[in-house]
Amino acid sequence: MWGLLLGLCSMASAAHADPSLLQVLSGPGLRGAAVSVLVVDRRSGEELFARYPDRRLVPASNQKLLTATAALASFGPTHRFVTEVGASAAPDAEGRVSRLSVRGGGDPSLTSEQWWRLAADLRALGLREVSDLLTVEDRIFDDERWHPSWQPVTARAYHAPVGALTANYGTFRVRVAPGAGVGAPAQVTIDPPIPYLALVPRAMTGAPGSRASLRVDRLAVGATEQVQVAGSIPVEGKARDIYRSVAHPTRYAAAVLRQQLEANGIRVLGATRRAPMPAEGVPLLSFEGYELARVVALFMKNSNNMIGEALIKAMGRGANGTPGSWPRGLAALRRILGERGVDLAEARLADGSGLSRENRVSARMLVEVLRVADRSFELAPELLASLPIAGRDGTLEKRAEAARDRVRAKTGLLTGVTGLSGFARTAEGRDVVFSLLANGYRAGDRAAMRQVDRFVAALIGQP
Incomplete structure (x- = not known):
């Protein structure tokens, strides 16, 4: 009392x-x-x-x-999360390996630019071709991507899923700009521009003074994610950036990695698969991310x-x-x-x-x-x-x-x-x-x- x-x-x-x-x-x-x-x-x-x-x-x-x-x-x-990369064997005389394996270390800040840097480091080590398989592993975290109390989960960027192997914070950007004239299709681009994100642009260019009304939906379709863009943007309007989250963070990260390997002149001929890094094989790279600060x-x-x-x-x-x-x-x-x-x-x-x-x-x-x-x-x-x-x-x-x-x-x-x-x-x-x-x-x-x-x-x- x-x-x-x-x-x-x-x-x-x-x-x-x-x-x-x-x-x-x-x-x-x-x-x-x-x-x-x-x-x-x-x-x-x-x-x-x-x-x-x-x-x-x-x-x-x-x-x-x-x-x-x-x-x-x-x-x-000063702690840095580490992404491990290994191969079935050291690159041969032509820079070829049959399998490339990547193990996520829980780094939440890997962007397309950092995946490019990782790929450039692999090229510097002599890698030129992955002839059979690209595997990715994300097992240091459990498989619960969204907290149960977040329901209903949306495709908004703030609902991005968590994973041990990610890219761009589990998000992507859609940019919508006016087309050539009223009634013309709007100019729609996606970043990163990867086949995994299948763009379906249906947005149109509206009349002067009209209100921008845009909708971006993300749907998991097979091994890809379909990004549907609908609505309209006024002909004199400024470009709009809309951010959305992906449904499968590991698949997305693998697709970004594949893009950046190819951007660095490393051909990936085989499929991509989620699988543990094999115990046998050769370690190629321990890629350190940003300092925790x-x-x-x-x-x-x-x-x-x-x-x-x-x-x-x-x-x-x-x-x-x-x-x-x-x-x-x-x-x-x-x-x-x-x-x-x-x-x-x-x-x-x-x-x-x-x-x-x-x-x-x-x-x-x-x-x-x-x-x-x-x-x-x-x-x-x-x-x-x-x-x-x-x-x-x-x-x-x-x-x-x-x-x-x-x-x-x-x-x-x-x-x-x-x-x-x-x-x-x-x-x-x-x-x-x-x-x-x-x-x-x-x-x-x-x-x-x-x-x-x-x-x-x-x-x-x-x-």
Whole structure:
């Protein structure tokens, strides 16, 4: 009883310390919302403002703070995921091998450009032809590509599947531009331009002043994925880029690899198959991806869901070769952060990206994670550098203009859910750590985000 009264008094005194913050939280954009808010002094940890700081809410992509911190603590900022390449034998005098095998190492950041670099490295080793078979292996992760709580899964890029062997974050781009005149077919291109992505362009060029109305559907058809593009784009309109996810990440990665081998003058004559790398054979290449610090920056700045799930599964991979999975990865995250003093006993964790609505964390938990990372010589530089900067880059590039350069924070957004957690510097030069989570507001998401931006503006002392 006394503890409850003390907590209520503490909350009230914090609110009275800066009534402008409480006023912003009561604004129209967050009307009807359940909130969890905590602001503490960065140096001392003194609570400066609190509003239901222990209430557990859906964090959306604020969940990525847990994943990024745990991954940096688990692997270290200079860790590189490795993709192994082997062959049935060393290339012969003509640079020929009968079978080329690739084993995914869980690198979530391999793009077409990096697959080109891998292929160029193989050419430098003398490879010129794969005469029989190209095999790809992705067994270090389990076969669950989408978390069950994400249903219904769509073809949107944010629903990209997770796998141990991937390309372009499991996504591709469709570009639609106006055709030669009204009624003409629109110009439709796909990137990467590979046979695996079978383009079916049906979009047309609309009248001047008409509204662009485009639809891109992705369908798995046999061993390929059909990309259907329909609708219209006005004749004077600008080209539109639309991103979609693939259905089969390993097949997609294999198709991108095959394209880049051929781009480097390495002919692939046989079929492509998903199969384990044979124990017999000759290792050709251990291709190292980006340092984890860079992977985490891509993950956080762009709020890339697939990277988060791959990091969770990588943390969950057993020393005995047990494939990484969501349950094992999240158990590892709890252990890693718990060892550093973050109490997640009351948290509910479903995934690594925050896409699941089953996640439940509080503002206090997120502030604890930020403070633990901030006090760590190993973690602080990379984690802070990965956070979007208000008004400058990432998911805050076009937000919180009043707090430009003075807030570094992770955003979060699902329908009816928003949040912002990070660091801020007030007008008086005081550095604070903060977290604001809001669920169930009556206004739309845009209005709620604007209200959150007003909160950080008030927090740093801007009108």
